[in-house]
Amino acid sequence: MDDFSLDIRTLTFIIILFSFIYCVGLQLFQFSQQPIKGLSLFSISILVIGTGPLMLSLRGDAPDWLSIIGANMVIALGFHMALYSLCLFRGYSLKSTNLSSLLMLGVLLSFVYFTYYVPSIKSRIIIISLYVAIVTLSTALAVLKGQRNDLTLATRMMALSFAVYGGFMVVRVIAVFFSAELNDFMTANLIHQLTFLFSIVLIVSMSFTMLWMINARLLSSIHELSYSDPLTSLGNRRALDEIAPELMKKANTIPVSAIMMDIDNFKSINDQYGHIVGDYVIKSAAEVIQSAIKLSSSATAFRFGGDEIAILLPNVHLQQAQEVASTLRQSISEIKAVRGHDLSLTSSFGVAQFHPHESWDEFMSRTDKALYNAKKNGRNMTSTCLSHTNGPVSTEA
Incomplete structure (x- = not known):
């Protein structure tokens, strides 16, 4: 050495x-x-x-x-x-x-x-x-x-x-x-x-x-x-599809609910104020939702398409999901101004709980069907689809 x-x-x-x-x-x-x-x-x-x-x-x-x-x-x-x-x-x-x-x-x-x-x-x-x-x-x-x-x-x-x-x-x-x-x-x-x-x-x-x-x-x-959706920073459809198999497994032991929402008369907002303001309306609604669910470690929100936003709620029963939707609807209605424009926003919600014997697509279809029912019956309300055999039941939030 x-x-x-x-x-x-x-x-x-x-x-x-x-x-x-x-x-x-x-x-x-x-x-x-x-x-x-x-x-x-x-x-x-x-x-x-x-x-x-x-x-x-x-x-x-x-x-x-x-x-x-x-x-x-x-x-x-x-x-x-x-x-x-x-x-x-x-x-x-x-x-x-x-x-x-x-x-x-x-x-x-x-x-x-x-x-x-x-x-x-x-x-x-x-x-x-x-x-x-x-x-x-x-x-x-x-x-x-x-x-x-x-x-x-x-x-x-x-x-x-x-x-x-x-x-x-x-x-x-x-x-x-x-x-x-x-x-x-x-x-x-x-x-x-x-x-x-x-x-x-x-x-x-x-x-x-x-x-x-x-x-x-x-x-x-x-x-x-x-x-991730670039406008809202929520998850996108790809992220939603990625999480679906895991939630379906959990649904065998815990309740899994979903909320589908969109902004009422969104096309009119785009037509009257332009698409830039429309984008900010979506972003504002997404921020409200993100803020509301951030206290839950398991709840996640996704931009489903256009102004539609899906919220997945593991370990949440249907009635609890209805209450969440009602709170969100009220919070979004409190948005009064976007980009200097005075607006009066309302939103509609569809709620469903996953059934172990249905597919993921059937589950999301029921949630979307509940949303459609809320809009058909006057908007600014929550509609619940109890099961794949029963039709949606609308309740004004």
Whole structure:
């Protein structure tokens, strides 16, 4: 093991090469897509982290303020930027970045002291390693505890990369503390050579996992778009069809009810005020419905088509569903103005409860039939279809 050695200058070249490639790649990705919060700063932090070792390799050819103090402060700045950017990216508190900023000031003053007043390579290594350990472990925590709903495996892998690097820096601090004073950092022993190797691994890992999380976000966004109505943000017909088999299974043990509603005289609203106002009317009704059912963890609403909205109510009996429909009808009637236009909105509702011996299409057809009956009998009311053998019974809500 004593014969094993790594060339620090070669590792330095690899670090700056990888840093540059990943920085440019992530920046191009940022410019070609919808901007992602924290990504630009993250990509720059990779380049800054890689620039620090390059400046260190200038020791002897450049003044100490550049090759020692400047180089280490650039490294500290790079890890600080990585922490800050990932707090933004993951939606985590920025309190840890404030601590990092204060520690950077301490690092600067310490490096000036141990470079010009009491020269000590050993002390400088302990200081920068301790700072990097604190910041990388804080970064691992920020990645894990962030509020954004990112891919779990990717976030854990990124957090692990920073945690391992931080752990290595703690080991480095301990190893250096109990070792003799160094005469030349560029010819230092294996623990310092491994620092450069670990830095390469960290840069590759953090870049790869960042792309992984971004890609997962894009896939999640595409999935949401394919199952979400763009106007109302409710589920669409595809989402409704997706949930149907699961609800049919539940209907064997719990009641499942459905409400179908639409806005009365919606065509007249479109004709009189235009389709833009009509869209906002639908959106306003959807917001009322979404607000009313959000307290229920199982109730879901879908835009069935046009101004029709379907509401599925697992574990809700028919009578309870009628009460929900009545409340919604009253709430929608309280919408008095849309886009500056005074309106008097009313809505009609059809209610049905699923029967285990019928198909999903028959169930939705009965609910739709109940809605049609409410509109036929005067609108602004709720109609209930008791079973597939009995006709709807209209009740004014």
